[in-house]
Amino acid sequence: MSVHKIAVIAGDGIGPEVIEEGVKVLEAVARIAGGFSFEFTHFPWGCEYYLEHGTMMPEDGLEQLQKFDAVYLGAVGYPGVPDHISLRELLLKIRKQFDQYVNVRPVRLLQGAPCPLKDVTRDQIDMVVIRENSEGEYSGAGDWLFRGKPEEVVLQTGVFSRKGTERIIRYAYELARKMGKSLTSISKANALNYSMVFWDQVFEEVGREYPDVETKSYLVDAASMYFVKQPERFQIVVTSNLFGDIITDLGAAIAGGMGLAAGANLNPERIYPSMFEPIHGSAPDIAHKGIANPLAAIWSASQILDFFGHEGWGANVLDVIEQVMVDKKALTPDMGGTATTVDVGTEVVALLSTIHIKHV
Numbered sequence: 001m002s003v004h005k006i007a008v009i010a011g012d013g014i015g016p017e018v019i020e021e022g023v024k025v026l027e028a029v030a031r032i033a034g035g036f037s038f039e040f041t042h043f044p045w046g047c048e049y050y051l052e053h054g055t056m057m058p059e060d061g062l063e064q065l066q067k068f069d070a071v072y073l074g075a076v077g078y079p080g081v082p083d084h085i086s087l088r089e090l091l092l093k094i095r096k097q098f099d100q101y102v103n104v105r106p107v108r109l110l111q112g113a114p115c116p117l118k119d120v121t122r123d124q125i126d127m128v129v130i131r132e133n134s135e136g137e138y139s140g141a142g143d144w145l146f147r148g149k150p151e152e153v154v155l156q157t158g159v160f161s162r163k164g165t166e167r168i169i170r171y172a173y174e175l176a177r178k179m180g181k182s183l184t185s186i187s188k189a190n191a192l193n194y195s196m197v198f199w200d201q202v203f204e205e206v207g208r209e210y211p212d213v214e215t216k217s218y219l220v221d222a223a224s225m226y227f228v229k230q231p232e233r234f235q236i237v238v239t240s241n242l243f244g245d246i247i248t249d250l251g252a253a254i255a256g257g258m259g260l261a262a263g264a265n266l267n268p269e270r271i272y273p274s275m276f277e278p279i280h281g282s283a284p285d286i287a288h289k290g291i292a293n294p295l296a297a298i299w300s301a302s303q304i305l306d307f308f309g310h311e312g313w314g315a316n317v318l319d320v321i322e323q324v325m326v327d328k329k330a331l332t333p334d335m336g337g338t339a340t341t342v343d344v345g346t347e348v349v350a351l352l353s354t355i356h357i358k359h360v
């Protein structure tokens, strides 16, 4: 029996509400599947912790997390604590220190999911966006000169190392090869004459090792248009930190909204724990009302299953999410229903026990 040790940082606002349902689903899967189990350890870190202790997590927080196989995170951020503190001192710190340089965001239109695009079928939106997660425009490099003076100058430097650029592009090529899909690089070499020219060059260089992978390359502005007009152009997508951040929200919008979007932050070498999270925030406007949609958190639970080698069960969870949306019996208000967060989790667990399990 293998035991997967998960550190749970439920965080703020709706974080704890949706994560509870994700945990419930993982426990149910382990029960039904047999052969593996999960051990969850909860950490009360986040904005409430900050207001009490002055830090988002204890000084040895990363050391404590290091002992786990994965981190399952709800959301952080709450009125009263500046967003740059909650984001930088917890989420970004974990991503950076644990070298989670791959951000994987599935953009897949499940049956029954609300889609704002006209006449789009399910098979037209089915991609995986691989976003560089450790450097680029979010590396925090730069300067603020002559602050407050008329000659004030700010510099925000995009950092693209050969190691960082090569490894993310190689990861994407490997995935495209494994899945037998095309790979699209999104950049902006016409305007960013150092970083993105370099990015395009590395994409081409690494590509020589993968002659079997069909490739495309788009400028980020054109890619944004195609995401909306012809999303079927994209299968596996690789892009920089900033472009990935923006384009995956666009991806979430065309594939069912924030209540459905999940993301994994991977350290592929598994030297450090990887982190899984719904990509929505803490939604203070609906917190503590029990109406948050837990499906994004449950989708990230399916990514946890994939990560531990239980891909069949990851696929089963996605099938069940799809079934929930088709049945429309247990949907939260953001999806037009009247169910509570707990109702949706309970429905997923019930369906897992009864549906014909397709993938094992």
Ligand SMILES: NC(=O)c1ccc[n+]([C@@H]2O[C@H](COP(=O)([O-])OP(=O)(O)OC[C@H]3O[C@@H](n4cnc5c(N)ncnc54)[C@H](O)[C@@H]3O)[C@@H](O)[C@H]2O)c1
Binding pocket: 014, 018, 074, 075, 076, 077, 078, 079, 083, 086, 087, 091, 258, 259, 277, 278, 279, 280, 281, 282, 283, 284, 285, 286, 291, 292, 293, 294, 296, 334
């Ligand atoms: N990964 C993270 O932890 C993360 C990500 C984004 C924002 N934040 C933080 O969250 C706080 C709120 O940010 P925001 O309002 O810009 O974004 P948000 O994602 O929290 O909310 C945006 C809108 O979507 C709705 N929404 C989000 N998730 C939902 C769900 N599961 N079910 C139903 N409705 C949902 C909210 O009610 C709100 O109307 C801020 O402090 C921000 O910094 C954290």
